[in-house]
Amino acid sequence: MTTMRTFIIVWVGQLVSTIGSYMTEFALTLWAWEVTGSATALALVGFFSRLPRIPITLIAGIIVDRFNRKYLMILADAIAVLSTVGIGILYLTDSLQIWHIYLSASVNGGFGQIQSLAHQTSISLMVPQQHYTRANSMNSAVHYGSAIFGPALAGILYPLIGLLGILWLDLLTFGVAISTLLFVEIPQSLPQKAAEVETLFARLTFGFREVWRQPSLSVLLLIYGLFLFFHDLGGAIYDPMILARTNGSAAVLASIGAAAGIGGVTGAILLSAWGGPKRRVTGMLAGFIGAGISKTVFGLGRLPLVWIPAQVCSSLNFPLIGSSKTAIWMGKIAPAKQGRVFAANALVGQVLSAIATLMAGPLSDRVFEPMMQSNTPFASLFSPIIGTGSGAGIALLYVITSIGLLFTGVAGFAIPHLQKMESSEAK
16 A cells, blocks of 8 residues: 555545534534523633643653554544543433533644644655645545534534434544554664663753754744644634624624635645645745735725635645645654654644734733724724724734734845755755
């Protein structure tokens, strides 16, 4: 069995499983809303999913580089199965409470981080280097495709089969994912030589030291980190902006979410067929610029007629951004080191995302919204562009973050280390 065929088989299993997971997430959201009627309760599910990822990322790279990645992926799926079974039993016995959902989200989030890293670092061992971008764009399709079909299927089936029926379907999809992993052979990277064995502290910091050892990689991490900061700062106020400007319309929010999924899937399909640009840095930076322009138009818009096409155009860029960025790292870092290096990258991203998210709320509620609701020259300057009323200040902040994405992409073309980085092979 060729390694590319192996990748496709594993990819199909992950797609089916992820659709099942999105169905369960949607059904649990409906259940939690019926029980609590609290937006905070729903938000905490996402918080508890992300919380364990930060400390686990510190050791995930070591685990992934030292242990069989196929078995790590199976372990993560098995833990998710046990979690789903536990939720089902609690629901059957009328014992399910919201804190059980938080606990399940934490467990799945932690093991999911290891699984994601194990799968990502296996790609360079399954796929020829010329297909790195195509393979990573196919992985983007897993997320965006599931974001469309998972909630849609759950929305249709939930009234018919309820939460328990959705959980059963999720278990079946996990069975598909585990089966595909059991019946394929995933190549493993060569273990480190005895002379390379280091102290625990050295192993924990290896990924960061490997990045800073190569100036082009440190620049890549910084430029992507800047993009991620602006993106997540805007992403944190995305839902409130739409809801504030539509008088709380869930239908508009759902339609824009579907547009994001459609744009992402379309971008992934086009990129898979194309194979990506020869210069991946150019592809990544072009994606930054495309996303920045689209999101700026989105922030300036006030109606779904503007938001929906702008969201499609924005999401078109993210398979190109993600696959190009990941392909660069795969080409620069030897497979045996990728787990620790990718974990270091993920940790930086998680910290920046947390900082951006914490800033977004106070900036919106205490700075930009009051300023745009006031009779000051500041409000008079921007109101013809942004509009007035509830959500105008949030929209202005969103536009600023979007322009930040655009300038990050433009600045990247002026950085010599970034432009020269694809001239050498993995070290």
